[in-house]
Amino acid sequence: MLNNLTNFFNIIKGRMIRTSKTLAPTDMIPLGVVNPNYGGGYAPSSITVADLAAQIGGLQTVAVDGVTITGDGTLGDPLVATILTPSYKVYTALLTQTGTSNPVAIVLENTTGINITWNRSAAFNYNTNEGFSSNPSKISVLFTYQNNGNIKSFGCYTYSTGPLYKVGIDLDPTGIAEGMIKSTIEIRVYN
16 A cells, blocks of 8 residues: 555655645645555545545544544644643552561652652551642542452541641451552542
């Protein structure tokens, strides 16, 4: 298909290949059209910029993974991409803890602006040393426990030690040695 399009493009533009150009409404865009009777399954074809814009139907909006694209691609209405800003800051890490040591974090993402460290306050109980927000309803915690043993339940909570709230994890073990192996924690602090 690529060879067919390249050859077609060469014929249209007098064997001159342009790598970048502002397209006028009468300029041709080379296409490969599905045709099982043609050698490679695609027959060379073309469409004008104006006809392509008319086929698209004017202003278009496409949103994928937080990116919104609007416009019809013409000079009067070029394509514009907008990247949405999340309504929260996030801390995501993998926590590992053994014996009586403090949890060690492998930080995957941290947009909070806070250098977060972890403390073991008691057996199977861990908390952040830093506070996040003065409003606990603006903090969301997601936690997935990983270890070689069984945990009956666990809880994540926020608690105040002054003007800011910290995050804690409380595990309820079933006769296992204390520890975590790359348990995932995500703390979201909403605006």
